[in-house]
Amino acid sequence: GAGVSQSPSNKVTEKGKDVELRCDPISGHTALYWYRQSLGQGLEFLIYFQGNSAPDKSGLPSDRFSAERTGGSVSTLTIQRTQQEDSAVYLCASSGTSLAISYNEQFFGPGTRLTVL
Amino acid sequence: GENVEQHPSTLSVQEGDSAVIKCTYSDSASNYFPWYKQELGKGPQLIIDIRSNVGEKKDQRIAVTLNKTAKHFSLHITETQPEDSAVYFCAARRRSGNTGKLIFGQGTTLQVKP
Numbered sequence: 001g002a003g004v005s006q007s008p009s010n011k012v013t014e015k016g017k018d019v020e021l022r023c024d025p026i027s028g029h030t031a032l033y034w035y036r037q038s039l040g041q042g043l044e045f046l047i048y049f050q051g052n053s054a055p056d057k058s059g060l061p062s063d064r065f066s067a068e069r070t071g072g073s074v075s076t077l078t079i080q081r082t083q084q085e086d087s088a089v090y091l092c093a094s095s096g097t098s099l100a101i102s103y104n105e106q107f108f109g110p111g112t113r114l115t116v117l
Numbered sequence: 118g119e120n121v122e123q124h125p126s127t128l129s130v131q132e133g134d135s136a137v138i139k140c141t142y143s144d145s146a147s148n149y150f151p152w153y154k155q156e157l158g159k160g161p162q163l164i165i166d167i168r169s170n171v172g173e174k175k176d177q178r179i180a181v182t183l184n185k186t187a188k189h190f191s192l193h194i195t196e197t198q199p200e201d202s203a204v205y206f207c208a209a210r211r212r213s214g215n216t217g218k219l220i221f222g223q224g225t226t227l228q229v230k231p
Contacts, residue, residue, distance in 0.1 A: 004160070031217050033217065033218065033219075035221075040224075041223060041224070042121075042123070042206060042221040042222055042223040042224050043161070043206065043208075043219070043221040044221075045218040045219065045220070048217060048218050050217065056218060058218075059218065091160055091161070093160075095217060104217065105151070105163050105166070106151075106163070106217070106219065107163075108153075108160030108161045108162070109160050110158070110159055110160050111160055
């Protein structure tokens with residue numbers, strides 16, 4: 001079956017422009033995550049959606065970052081007024097639901113490489 | 118705050134040798150510890166995980182050990198092969214609440230020389 005997909009795979013933008021990154025999770029997965037991976041670094045948590053619950057936005061680095069998840073499926077991460085330090089790979093992951101939420105495997109997409117000139 | 122430290126940052130071994138990557142976590146409420154392998158241009162892929170009620174888990178050439186008292190966990194790869202070359206990440210997730218976010222280590226670049 002299809003895994004997590006992300007688009008675009010690469011995005012080059014100019015400083016100050018807004019960008020939208022899209023994530024299509026695995027069908028039926030109720031949890032969706034966004035992470036950011038800077039060059040040579042680990043993954044930094046950004047935001048987490050679980051069903052109809054309020055999202056965990058604790059990882060968003062500034063108010064220029066926002067994310068939506070429409071209809072409990074597709075998610076869009078929006079970065080307004082991009083800065084050069086926003087350049088990174090943005091990874092999306094999804095997981096299913098079980099009684100033990102803590103143990104659900106996260107399946108990652110291939111990421112979107114964002115370059116801000 | 119929550120933090121995961123991973124060492125070494127790079128590791129080079131000869132094919133057939135063993136490789137060990139170590140991580141330390143700060144949040145004592147963490148109860149789930151996955152390891153991910155990331156190949157160039159791809160997203161991370163889960164290779165093995167361990168829960169806090171288990172001290173060791175093995176899957177063929179890969180094993181993970183957990184020391185809750187010391188808040189350490191390690192990945193062991195035996196009989197390494199060139200296709201094991203990749204970046205490996207450890208992560209930790211806490212027990213409480215419904216948040217599923219993972220706290221990742223900084224990654225280890227493993228090179229297996231033929």
